[in-house]
Amino acid sequence: MDMVAEVAQRERPKLIICGASAYSRDWDYARFREVADSVGALLLADISHPAGLIAAGLLADPMPHCHIVTSTTHKTLRGPRGGIIMVGKDMENPWGLTTRKGVVRKLSSLLDSAVFPGMQGGPLEHVIAGKAIGFGEALEPSYKAYCGQKAVDCKRGNVRALDKSKPQRKPASRNGRLDASGI
């Protein structure tokens, strides 16, 4: 994280993104937020891979720390293919963009209009319904048990893959630690 802080000070980004496909450990969202605040950047977490494990309470929650959290809905979250953009505590946009009436727009309002009419065509109602079902399932105790078992399976698979006495497969994580990825 010291290197993240150092690069941020040097580059002065407007946005810092944390979250990745191939990172096997949990994220220190609080520290990322400190770094983002120190350079006036927004912090976005892409939790596409670990979203289900976060929903099940097995990994750290980015929502209290990040301005924006994005995720797919079809990986560990186990829903239909799609994406979500979430804002925890809404705020005025840092660029001072206003409505025609001169009211400073909220961050959520900018995101909403970037999605529609910005990028999205007709909404896929059946997929939206599928996401609602997936989110509902993620609230069930059985989902937490499922995610717990998945985490155990990943760790076991990784230990097996690192075992030199067995026919070699690539380990899921080079450092032998696997908390976050469902791969």
Ligand SMILES: Cc1ncc(COP(=O)(O)O)c(C=O)c1O
């Ligand atoms: C971190 C991250 N974000 C977003 C995506 C996009 O997901 P997809 O290509 O399945 O739409 C992926 C895919 O692996 C990902 O790893």
